[in-house]
Amino acid sequence: MISSSAKIDLHTHSLRSDGRGSPSQVMKEAAAAGLDIVALTDHDTISGWAEAAHAALEVGLGFVPGIEVTTRALVKDPDGREHKFSVHMLAYLPDPNNAALAQVLAESVDSRKVRLQGITDLLAQDYDITWDHVEAELESGKTAGRPAIADAMILRGIIADRSEFFDFVFPGSKYYVPNRGVPETYEAISLIRRAGGVPVIAHPMARGTGPRPGEPMPVRHFETMIEAGLAGFEAYHRDVPAHVAQWLEMMAFKHSLVLTGSSDYHGTGKPNRLGENRTAAEMLQRILDQATGATATLVD
Numbered sequence: 001m002i003s004s005s006a007k008i009d010l011h012t013h014s015l016r017s018d019g020r021g022s023p024s025q026v027m028k029e030a031a032a033a034g035l036d037i038v039a040l041t042d043h044d045t046i047s048g049w050a051e052a053a054h055a056a057l058e059v060g061l062g063f064v065p066g067i068e069v070t071t072r073a074l075v076k077d078p079d080g081r082e083h084k085f086s087v088h089m090l091a092y093l094p095d096p097n098n099a100a101l102a103q104v105l106a107e108s109v110d111s112r113k114v115r116l117q118g119i120t121d122l123l124a125q126d127y128d129i130t131w132d133h134v135e136a137e138l139e140s141g142k143t144a145g146r147p148a149i150a151d152a153m154i155l156r157g158i159i160a161d162r163s164e165f166f167d168f169v170f171p172g173s174k175y176y177v178p179n180r181g182v183p184e185t186y187e188a189i190s191l192i193r194r195a196g197g198v199p200v201i202a203h204p205m206a207r208g209t210g211p212r213p214g215e216p217m218p219v220r221h222f223e224t225m226i227e228a229g230l231a232g233f234e235a236y237h238r239d240v241p242a243h244v245a246q247w248l249e250m251m252a253f254k255h256s257l258v259l260t261g262s263s264d265y266h267g268t269g270k271p272n273r274l275g276e277n278r279t280a281a282e283m284l285q286r287i288l289d290q291a292t293g294a295t296a297t298l299v300d
Contacts, residue, residue, distance in 0.1 A: 007035045008278050009275050010279050027059055030274050043067075044067065065294045070088060093288070093291035101197075104191060111179055115144075119177045129156065196294070197293050198291050200232045203237040206240050231258050258286050262277055
């Protein structure tokens, strides 16, 4: 049984995706921050699990294997207009040997490079940046995500940090290219469940992408995700507005779902600090009880 006082952070990244530290370094930093249980949830990959699990054991941390799966939703509003947008799904404890999940992750990673080339070509119209510069960052071990472009621009002195990059390369901006080679959101939820994993939507409606206070919330979209097998919401995250978190709490209570809180830690270069938002022991236990794929390693 997990101690009710356990300090739990279920969303971190290493350099196996877009974080700054190795999986081992992330675990050591988590232990130094006073955490008890940590999940590594790199984007669309399980490549850091083994290293992170070994390092967690060495420093006395509990370890929960996870993935942040990139998905794309297609939703119709009441007047019939279609909206496409990215949805990130935290998949906890899926079977790493599940063939269907492995194929989807591989396709997602491949599509990332095509997308990055598109973004880079757009940026090159206004900035001294080329695909060769970005590719050099990828060759250093980075996953093909927007932070790789940001780091290439930092290296060339175009911008000061990653935060500056995301101020002008965001959904709807002139430089943004969506990732079209990823699974549809409802299908991804079902896939994670079939792989024995537990799907929790990451930072829902973060950074002002959802309705403003007093506006109608996307009830039907969320209920469809719940019908597909969604287990819960990452409600407590620095980018999730308070009114959204309150609505998620209500939805979780109504449907008996899990609520998590996490740092979304990426190491240096971002303000997120390990353990700044945490998950209650009861909620993690509910995730563990649902999982039939991989196994968490908890310490006394």
